[in-house]
Amino acid sequence: MESYSELDKKLTKERKKELKKLNEMYIPNDKKTAEALGDIKKEIRNQRIQPVFSKEVVENYHKRMAIVDPGEWIPATEQDSQNYYGFTCSGFNQLYQDRKTIYIQPLDTSMDEEFLATCQKYCEAYFYPLPVLVRAAKNIAKLKIKNRTREEGFIQYDAREILRRAQKWIPADAYCMICILNSDLYPRDSWNFVFGLASLRDRTGVFSFARYDPGFFGEEHGMSDEELKELILFRSIKVMTHEIGHMFGMQHCVYYQCAMNGSMSAEEASTRPVQLCPICLRKLWYNIGFDPLERFKALAEVSDINKYFDETKEWYYAMVEHLESIYSEQKLDKPYKKRYPKNDPDKPATKVIKPTIPRKPTVPKQTGIERLKAKTKK
Numbered sequence: 001m002e003s004y005s006e007l008d009k010k011l012t013k014e015r016k017k018e019l020k021k022l023n024e025m026y027i028p029n030d031k032k033t034a035e036a037l038g039d040i041k042k043e044i045r046n047q048r049i050q051p052v053f054s055k056e057v058v059e060n061y062h063k064r065m066a067i068v069d070p071g072e073w074i075p076a077t078e079q080d081s082q083n084y085y086g087f088t089c090s091g092f093n094q095l096y097q098d099r100k101t102i103y104i105q106p107l108d109t110s111m112d113e114e115f116l117a118t119c120q121k122y123c124e125a126y127f128y129p130l131p132v133l134v135r136a137a138k139n140i141a142k143l144k145i146k147n148r149t150r151e152e153g154f155i156q157y158d159a160r161e162i163l164r165r166a167q168k169w170i171p172a173d174a175y176c177m178i179c180i181l182n183s184d185l186y187p188r189d190s191w192n193f194v195f196g197l198a199s200l201r202d203r204t205g206v207f208s209f210a211r212y213d214p215g216f217f218g219e220e221h222g223m224s225d226e227e228l229k230e231l232i233l234f235r236s237i238k239v240m241t242h243e244i245g246h247m248f249g250m251q252h253c254v255y256y257q258c259a260m261n262g263s264m265s266a267e268e269a270s271t272r273p274v275q276l277c278p279i280c281l282r283k284l285w286y287n288i289g290f291d292p293l294e295r296f297k298a299l300a301e302v303s304d305i306n307k308y309f310d311e312t313k314e315w316y317y318a319m320v321e322h323l324e325s326i327y328s329e330q331k332l333d334k335p336y337k338k339r340y341p342k343n344d345p346d347k348p349a350t351k352v353i354k355p356t357i358p359r360k361p362t363v364p365k366q367t368g369i370e371r372l373k374a375k376t377k378k
Helices: 004-026 030-037 055-061 073-077 084-088 113-126 159-169 225-247 266-270 278-288 292-302 307-330 368-377
Strands: 101-106 132-134 147-149 155-158 174-181 184-186 196-199 204-208
Touching: 004 073, 030 278, 055 307, 084 278, 101 113, 113 132, 113 225, 113 292, 155 159, 159 174, 159 184, 159 196, 159 204, 174 225, 184 204, 196 225, 204 225, 225 266, 225 307, 292 307
Parallel strands: 101 132, 101 174, 155 184, 174 204
Antiparallel strands: 147 155, 196 204
């Protein structure tokens, strides 16, 4: 009979084999990952942008994705990869001068104003330099949204119906609008729950904070009210930036440890970083056209929130220091700025109608024969 230690070693060996197989099956190798980022030197001419995607930054500031549990989201969902070129051809929504604002639509009137203000500031830095506005809260209980009551006693709202309603709420100048609420969500009757849902084409999304609260299931968490508040804020900002990222056309990332990684649980989501990997960062840059240094500076400053953001804050400050040294050496002082198109081609063209000026009726010219006939009649 095998001893416990021998059995444990055997299981560990079998588990390693299984994980190795899963990683080979679902995680792109080094060559495919490099191809997914693209040829930066040939495709990006601006010298302020190139260092962000350099080999030095990619290798020293980003970690490759790895499956450490067979139950993780990648093998569970058989997630496909979206490289940079796939993103550019995906038909994502374009930004325009008259359609570039990100709106946050609370669906719960009890949400704390300070909490919403912090989320707004972080999103403004994350999607720099786009404006982010918080709309007046709606009470989801009065909106007559389809819902169901679970055996545990809590209410779940139909996320798809919320998205349908949101199409009527979205302002004309909105690039996208994210609806947020404290109640749980489900996407269809056969599903247990969903953290959030987004419609890329309609520029609307919704997500719930409910399951990011450790006390959602009534379990004891041993944290003070202040600690609990800080943790919920950290998790909420992570999921908010993730869901808005989807509305910018980015799919789940399988290349690096990235803010756009998927998750099957709140615990799995908590292990994901706040920052974007180089591939997803290039996707966002292609759409928004931000200056990297200015964006990282804004994120470093706004990440000084609580202890849960400390690691993220250090990462952004390290990137700021790295870019500042490069820009100083190469004398790259002028920030990058993208110009957005003026008009949205999807909107009907407005025709300018000129006022008509009444004119005197013109007398038709007579031929020689007609004039001769007229004289003979007289």
